[in-house]
Amino acid sequence: KRLVVPDYSAYFSVIPAIGRTVSEANPDMKCATPEYCFISYLDPEYKERDISIEYNEAVVAMGNDVDGIFFREMPAVTVVAVMHKGAYVDFPQTYAFVMDWVEKSGYRVAESPRESYIDGVWNNTSEENWLTEIQVPLEKA
Structure with missing residues (x-):
């Protein structure tokens, strides 16, 4: 949706x-x-x-x-994926790391980034234990 x-x-x-x-x-x-x-x-x-x-x-x-x-x-898509452990407010640092890797590795972003929430408020009250997979679809530059 x-x-x-x-x-x-x-x-x-x-x-x-x-x-x-x-x-x-x-x-x-x-x-x-x-x-x-x-x-x-x-x-x-x-x-x-x-x-x-x-x-x-x-x-x-x-x-x-x-x-x-x-x-x-x-359809299947190629992504670079990074596991982010901790609070969602710290996502900007993780995204900066991923985007830097994409650029330095000879790729470009092909589609909108994705967030797959693995552990969060629904199963863990401690933000430090929240786990999110950040995925950036990419293609060769």
Whole structure:
């Protein structure tokens, strides 16, 4: 689903609402195992407010599209991936590291960066233990 969120804290209400909407329209829907979801950022640069995102979740079968939520098969993409452990407010340093690596390694960014949240507020109250995989799709420069 593509949407604009007012700020990053909105994820805590928006993402569960998407899940409820999909479940109501597709009561037998099952997520892929292992679970995999990610958020892609659609704005050309970093923003603190009114952020355009696309939320994706892997499922075992296509379902019924509902309320702007649609099912599709995504092509494979080459990414550089970095594991970020700690608070989300520290993402800028991790992104700076990744973008520096991309440039120095002869690549360029091919698509919007992605964040796959592995451990977070839903399963660990300590921010220092939160784990996010930051993925940057790339191609040779």
